[in-house]
Amino acid sequence: MLSHIHAKLLIVDDLPENLLALDALIKGEDREVHQAQSADQALALLLEHEFALAILDVQMPGMNGFELAELMRGTEKTKNIPIVFVSAAGREMNYAFKGYESGAVDFLHKPLDSLAVKSKVAVFVDLFRQRKALGQQLEALERSREEQELLLAQLQVTRRELEHAVRMRDDFMSIVSHEVRTPLNGLILETQLRKLHLAKDNADAFTLDKMRAMVERDERQINSLIRLIEDMLDVSRIRTGKLSIRPSQFDLGQLVGGLIENFEAQAAAAESRIEFEAGVPLAGVWDEFRIEQVVANLLTNALRYGAKSPVQVRTFEQGGMACVEVRDHGIGISEHNQQRIFQQFERVASSQSSAGLGLGLYISEQIVLAHGGGISVHSVEGEGATFTVCLPLPQSLRENDR
Structure with missing residues (x-):
């Protein structure tokens, strides 16, 4: 042996x-x-x-x-x-x-004595072999122990990841059930109220002005549901690598300016306003719908966490990139939370409203990365937050600026 x-x-x-x-x-x-x-x-x-x-x-x-x-x-x-x-x-x-x-x-x-010499040498040779074999076995055991320790460490990492995934799933289901229930409850209450008026033949409840208000409320609740569903669909598309990007040429400043006009009612409801500073024209080839989705998410967050202070937005060119900066003067984001807000289902806990699935910034970052750009945040707690999105400009525009 x-x-x-x-x-x-x-x-x-x-x-x-x-x-x-x-x-x-x-x-x-x-x-x-x-x-x-x-x-x-x-x-x-x-x-x-x-x-x-x-x-x-x-x-x-x-x-x-x-x-x-x-x-x-x-x-x-x-x-x-x-x-x-x-x-x-x-x-x-x-x-x-x-x-x-x-x-x-x-x-x-x-x-x-030849027999004695052969016998003695054989004994020492056998002892050497046994010692070497034992040493090899000990080395093999040590390697096995190290491999087991490595495997155990990997299993512990996997276990922690699984536990985190389970917590994320549970948190996600809790958030989804809450977020979906809110607009559904509104629709259900509106429906029950209308049924009650109809049962009593109360025609005064269905005047033209009241019908307009009903439709507006229904539209808000339905849009909330659509937004939640679209967010979940976008996450699924990102995970499977099927997030669609349909590029076309447009001016980033014009897109942001038009979007801010559409946010006037939302800004008023938040008792805030949006101030816009447009720089030089920034014509690029990007997915207009997706970039609007990113900027709309940043504006929504700025109004939600901005403590009713004005929100400043500006577009500018920097280093061959077209940039949008959205700055609020609200609660700010801690350094620890800045590392996690771009992850799935992460929401910064605050005294402010924390509606949503915690997917907006994750989806926004993935959209920007798909365009070859980047998104960053700078913030100090209590002093607001500044989000900056940068998208690559066409080579011809960069050369013209030189």
């Missing part, structure tokens, strides 16, 4: 004939024997290879086997290599003791 682990053996002796004899005795197909005739050669090999066993001759010129063993024990790379000493000297106990004191695990005497 451990035969795939290759073992390297080091034999050190100053006599070539001794090296050849020992090599022939311990070599095998699953082993690689390296020879050294001096301590210096041995040290060079020890630094280059990982050995399962070192067999050192005690008596060598220059650095002897004991000194080489002490060097090996003092070096991090070689300190755990088992050392077996070989000596032709007598079997005096103090000589062997010196060998063990130098870090040897065994001591062999010449002439060598």
Whole structure:
């Protein structure tokens, strides 16, 4: 089972004939024997290879086997290599003791017993393989542990994302039920009231002036429902990559100016007004309906959160882009909320009205990005907010401005 682990053996002796004899005795197909005739050669090999066993001759010129063993024990790379000493000297106990004191695990005497040498080498080779196999198993376990920790972290992120998605779904359903119920309740009450008048044959309730007021109320409620449905449809189109962009040439300043005129009644209802400053003509090729949708959303928010203060709107050219800036002087947006208002179903909680699904800015940003532009916000709490939409101008117009 451990035969795939290759073992390297080091034999050190100053006599070539001794090296050849020992090599022939311990070599095998699953082993690689390296020879050294001096301590210096041995040290060079020890630094280059990982050995399962070192067999050192005690008596060598220059650095002897004991000194080489002490060097090996003092070096991090070689300190755990088992050392077996070989000596032709007598079997005096103090000589062997010196060998063990130098870090040897065994001591062999010449002439060598071939069976004993083979047996001892086999034991150390097996120990090396078991140690290597254990090390590989530990490395595999560590890798597995790291992979499990990474997987666990990914699962935790996924769990948090799922929990967030569930909360968003629940919040969305709650918002939808509330927002849809408001215009529906108005329509239901109007219908019940009219049925009551009809049941009593009350013709005075259906004069021309009263009918006009009824139609206007019905139209407002129906438009609210249509807006909610369109927002949800736009989110679905964005998610599936099917948001339609139908570009045509028009002037951005003229579009914004016309839209502001249509917002006069809404501004009056909010006890505010919209001040418009048109810059140079900004003719570009964009989707007129979609850009109007973006600007209308910004105007609606500015009137809703503007604390009845005037709303300033201006169009201008900057860096080859046609820009619309909508500024209010209301409650403002905290730095934290500025990071989330462009996300789906996010609405900034305030004492002001927070009607809507929290989709307007998300849809607006996606529309602007689809045109190759950008939308940004600058705000300080209590000091209002400024939203800026920039759309790329045609190359010819940019060159004319230079």
